[in-house]
């Protein structure tokens with residue numbers, strides 16, 4: 396079991412081959428800030444291969460993969476428990492889930508934590524009543540008790556700032572050890588985020604952020620043009636059809652994993668775009684790691700003020 400750590404990126408770095416896998420679209424929730432397309436039904440390509448066939452496809456690449464599975468809601472993928480138990484024989488897995496659906500408890504009962512890097516449980520607070528939030532918290536404790544490394548994330552959607560402090564305090568009072576603000580990337584009321592956060596909003600994120608490099612996303616500094624990146628050689632994005640791309644930002648084909656045509660670049664290459672939308676994977680794929688902004692974590696500090704001013708996030 397990996398010890399629970401607030402520094403999430405540290406969990407991802409030991410692996411040489413990262414694959415973000417958008418496994419399905421189906422989700423039981425419909426969050427307004429959802430980053431990927433979701434729906435009440437999956438496309439017909441989802442779930443066509445057996446767990447054994449999928450494992451064989453990954454094994455055929457000759458790589459030991461760290462798979463970062465998201466959707467949709469992955470726990471609703473057909474036979475997901477068997478798929479995870481089959482894949483984790485040779486590969487490591489992280490799952491991003493809403494931890495609030497019909498399969499949550501069964502997964503905790505039938506999957507053991509070995510080779511599960513982390514469960515990233517998003518608390519979609521706008522969907523929760525006090526009763527359903529209590530259920531989410533119960534589920535969290537079930538996974539903790541089973542020995543999973545589990546993190547709760549909270550999307551910093553602009554309308555949530557007025558309640559975020561209270562929500563974090565409540566979740567912590569209920570025994571949730573690690574709650575991470577997940578920077579909202581998208582549009583709200585015609586403004587593009589994260590570039591449009593006010594300085595007060597950035598300060599609130601700073602007060603809760605656990606991973607120094609995450610601030611590159613919050614401060615809209617995901618600009619890696621011409622820097623050497625492992626995307627396409629050590630990091631990939633795959634959709635539910637098995638189509639593999641250099642990264643989520645650049646739609647350069649690396650073949651299809653399921654039909655055996657997967658191929659990778661021979662090594663790292665210079666990033667050709669101005670803006671990286673790959674969040675933490677864009678950061679950890681850098682050959683030379685970017686410097687985290689120099690701020691004091693755990694509290695908004697004077698240095699943080701300087702960074703906010705430098706970034707003109709205070710509107711100056």
Ligand code: SF4
Pocket residue numbers: 422423424425426428429430431433466467468493517519
């Ligand atoms: S739970 Fe996740 S996948 Fe489902 S709608 Fe919300 S953000 Fe999207």
Ligand code: SF4
Pocket residue numbers: 619624625626641642643644645665666667668670671672673676677680
């Ligand atoms: S820096 Fe981001 S956009 Fe550029 S190649 Fe790497 S992952 Fe892709």
